[in-house]
Every structure is written in C-alpha cells, then in structure tokens.
Amino acid sequence: xxxxxxxxxxxxxxxxxxxxxxxxxxxxxxxxxxxxxxxxxxxxxxxxxxxxxxxxxxxxxxxxxxxxxxxxxxxxxxxxxxxxxxxxxxxxxxxxxxxxxxxxxxxxxxxxxxxxxxxxxxxxxxxxxxxxxxxxxxxxxxxxxxxxxxxxxxxxxxxxxxxxxxxxxxxxxxxxxxxxxxxxxxxxxxxxxxxxxxxxxxxxxxxxxxxxxxxxxxxxxxxxxxxxxxxxxxxxxxxx
Amino acid sequence: xxxxxxxxxxxxxxxxxxxxxxxxxxxxxxxxxxxxxxxxxxxxxxxxxxxxxxxxxxxxxxxxxxxxxxxxxxxxxxxxxxxxxxxxxxxxxxxxxxxxxxxxxxxxxxxxxxxxxxxxxxxxxxxxxxxxxxxxxxxxxxxxxxxxxxxxxxxxxxxxxxxxxxxxxxxxxxxxx
Numbered sequence: 410x411x412x413x414x415x416x417x418x419x420x421x422x423x424x425x426x427x428x429x430x431x432x433x434x435x436x437x438x439x440x441x442x443x444x445x446x447x448x449x450x451x452x453x454x455x456x457x458x459x460x461x462x463x464x465x466x467x468x469x470x471x472x473x474x475x476x477x478x479x480x481x482x483x484x485x486x487x488x489x490x491x492x493x494x495x496x497x498x499x500x501x502x503x504x505x506x507x508x509x510x511x512x513x514x515x516x517x518x519x520x521x522x523x524x525x526x527x528x529x530x531x532x533x534x535x536x537x538x539x540x541x542x543x544x545x546x547x548x549x550x551x552x553x554x555x556x557x558x559x560x561x562x563x564x565x566x567x568x569x570x571x572x573x574x575x576x577x578x579x580x581x582x583x584x585x586x587x588x589x590x591x592x593x594x595x596x597x598x599x600x601x602x603x604x605x606x607x608x609x610x611x612x613x614x615x616x617x618x619x620x621x622x623x624x625x626x627x628x629x630x631x632x633x634x635x636x637x638x639x640x641x642x643x644x645x646x647x648x649x
Numbered sequence: 650x651x652x653x654x655x656x657x658x659x660x661x662x663x664x665x666x667x668x669x670x671x672x673x674x675x676x677x678x679x680x681x682x683x684x685x686x687x688x689x690x691x692x693x694x695x696x697x698x699x700x701x702x703x704x705x706x707x708x709x710x711x712x713x714x715x716x717x718x719x720x721x722x723x724x725x726x727x728x729x730x731x732x733x734x735x736x737x738x739x740x741x742x743x744x745x746x747x748x749x750x751x752x753x754x755x756x757x758x759x760x761x762x763x764x765x766x767x768x769x770x771x772x773x774x775x776x777x778x779x780x781x782x783x784x785x786x787x788x789x790x791x792x793x794x795x796x797x798x799x800x801x802x803x804x805x806x807x808x809x810x811x812x813x814x815x816x817x818x819x820x821x822x823x824x825x826x
Contacts, residue, residue, distance in 0.1 A: 424817040431755030437672045441686035448693035559781040
C-alpha cells in the first residue's frame with residue numbers, strides 16, 4: 410500500500426496549508442527545552458547516587474539524600490509500557506508529582522553542583538542549545554534528516570528563501586541543491602522548485618527560471634504556486 | 650566506557666534527535682507548551698528507566714508511542730492551549746515580529762481545528778500529516794493495522810477539512826467586520 414500524498418503537498422487549501430506548515434514549524438522555547446532536558450539530569454543523578462551507595466562518601470550521601478527527598482526519580486516511581494506491544498499505561502500520580510514541577514527550584518539549589526557538572530560535562534555546545542533551545546544549535550552528531558523529515562525540509566527552504574532575500578541567490582541555489590540531495594522525495598519538492606525558480610530569476614538567469622516555471626506549470630497546473638509563476642513569466646526579462 | 654556512561658550517551662542521543670518531535674506531538678495532541686514540556690520530561694524519564702528494553706532503531710517509536718499514551722492519559726480539555734505562553738518559532742522567522750505574530754496566529758488556529766478531532770483520528774493525522782511519518786510507521790507505532798490507519802487518516806482529513814473551512818469562514822467574517 411502506498412502512502413497518499415500529504416495534504417501540505419496536495420489537497421489542502423492555502424489556509425489549511427498555512428496551518429499545517431505552522432504546526433510543523435513549532436519549536437519548544439528555551440525554557441521548555443531545559444525543562445525537558447532535566448529528565449536526563451535527574452536520571453544521571455539517580456544513577457550516580459546508586460553507584461556511590463557502596464562507598465557512601467560525602468557526595469554520595471548528598472545525592473542519596475536528594476533522591477530520597479524526591480528531587481530525582483526512583484525506579485519504582487516510573488511505570489511504562491514495554492516498547493511496541495504494551496498496553497496503554499496512564500501516568501501515575503507519583504510520576505506526575507515528581508517529574509512535572511521541576512522548575513528552577515530543585516536542580517538549581519539542592520542539586521546545583523550536580524546539575525552544573527552535568528551540563529558542562531556534556532560539552533559547551535549544548536549550552537548554546539540550552540540558551541536558544543533550537544535544534545540547529547545541537548552538535549553535529551545529530552542524525553541526518555530522513556526523506557519525510559518535514560522539519561528539516563522547512564529549515565532548508567527557509568534558509569534558501571532568506572538567502573534570496575539577503576541578495577545571495579547563489580547561496581540559495583546551493584542550499585536548494587543540498588535540499589535535493591537530502592530530500593529527493595521530500596514533501597516540499599514543489600516549494601523547493603518554486604524557490605529555485607525565484608533564485609534563478611534573482612541571479613539573472615531569467616531564461617532558466619522561465620523555462621523551469623513553464624515546466625512546473627505544465628506538471629502542476631493546480632498548484633497554488635501557478636499564479637505567482639505566471640506573473641514571473643509575464644515579467645519583462647531583467648538585464649543580465 | 651561504563652554501562653552508565655553508555656546509557657547516558659544513548660539517552661542524550663535520543664534527546665537530541667527526538668525531543669522536538671516528542672514535544673510537538675504532545676502539543677498537537679492538545680497540551681499547552683509548558684504542559685507538553687513537562688510530559689516530554691516524563692517520556693524521557695520513562696525512556697531512561699526502560700533503556701534496556703528499547704531496541705536500537707526503535708527509539709523514536711518508543712518515545713512517540715509513550716508520548717501518545719501519556720497524552721491520552723491526561724485531561725486533554727483541562728490542559729488545552731494557553732497560547733499566551735512563550736513560544737519560540739522557527740529560527741529563521743523569529744527575528745521578524747510580523748512573521749512571529751503570524752506564526753502564533755496560525756498555531757492558535759491549528760490547535761482550534763485539531764481540538765475537534767477525535768483522539769484516535771488526531772494521533773494518525775498528526776503523525777502522518779505534520780510529522781511526515783509513513784502509514785505503516787504510524788500503524789506500527791499505534792499498534793493498529795495499516796488499513797485502520799489509512800481509514801482513520803481519511804476520516805481525520807475529512808474532519809480537518811470541515812473544521813478548517815469553518816474556521817476560515819469565521820476568520821474572514823472577523824476580518825471584514
């Protein structure tokens with residue numbers, strides 16, 4: 410069974426499309442990013458505390474106290490389905506009460522040392538990511554985007570559009586070449602084609618732009634981009 | 650490398666790769682931005698606890714599946730969208746106040762439309778139409794047959810079209826008045 414074409418590509422009105430694209434673009438704020446990431450900090454604290462239990466040194470005792478105080482989660486407090494086949498498991502109140510309200514209180518005070526150590530130990534780049542809360546700030550080790558990774562597609566196309574607006578159509582074309590390499594079957598191929606046509610026109614390569622515009626209209630006569638491309642075709646050729 | 654370090658690295662990797670997807674899925678399932686962050690935190694705590702059970706290559710499925718189950722367990726209506734919360738939007742747009750306002754408006758609208766979809770239809774719609782997953786992937790993630798996923802998608806689209814059209818008309822009327 411083949412997948413139907415995604416609405417954002419075909420089948421959505423302009424209004425619907427604007428909603429879908431906005432939804433795909435939404436990102437957590439930096440504060441929300443930090444909130445999510447505390448899960449890892451807390452888990453690390455729990456593991457560290459357990460590993461130090463045997464020696465029961467000063468730091469270990471401090472950490473164990475923190476765990477006992479309910480700042481960090483314990484194994485028994487978490488109930489989750491096994492991956493794949495398990496039944497739905499509602500969140501228990503215990504889980505909720507421990508993990509939800511971690512604001513600046515617990516980690517910044519009682520576990521400040523541990524939290525800071527954790528953050529700095531995970532290199533300087535995540536700090537940038539923490540501040541801005543964006544994927545683009547994450548280390549390069551992040552996995553490459555997939556063909557259907559709409560988010561990555563949007564980012565590349567936005568960068569290409571920004572390059573055009575900044576007067577760098579050459580850079581835009583490079584980004585679009587990157588897009589085609591990374592997303593040969595991307596959901597936003599039509600948009601990429603239109604941006605490419607714009608970039609070509611801006612770079613002075615009007616013949617190529619018009620030729621591509623005609624091909625696009627022939628291929629996608631019902632596309633919402635057709636009107637704009639017809640306008641381009643009716644434009645007088647710009648001097649080279 | 651110790652087992653704890655190795656687990657920690659894996660968890661970090663899972664976070665870097667999927668935290669936005671997890672958060673956004675929770676958002677589209679009806680949680681406000683902060684509630685989505687809190688629930689995403691729980692998702693990762695659960696993942697940390699169950700790390701040994703998560704097969705390599707199925708991290709995304711585990712995280713999104715857990716997020717969906719947790720979201721269904723929360724009281725959707727009570728948590729629903731407080732859109733005055735701070736929201737970062739796409740980096741390339743965030744410096745433009747006008748675009749930011751437009752983005753917020755669109756998010757508010759999409760939340761209004763999706764709020765009317767039934768939970769089982771909503772999950773399929775969000776994963777397929779917004780997160781770009783394939784039908785088999787969505788079916789596997791939700792533990793339903795592919796045919797059911799396809800059928801839910803059709804119904805979800807119909808409901809989405811209807812609600813979006815209604816909202817669009819309302820927006821036009823508002824603009825005209």
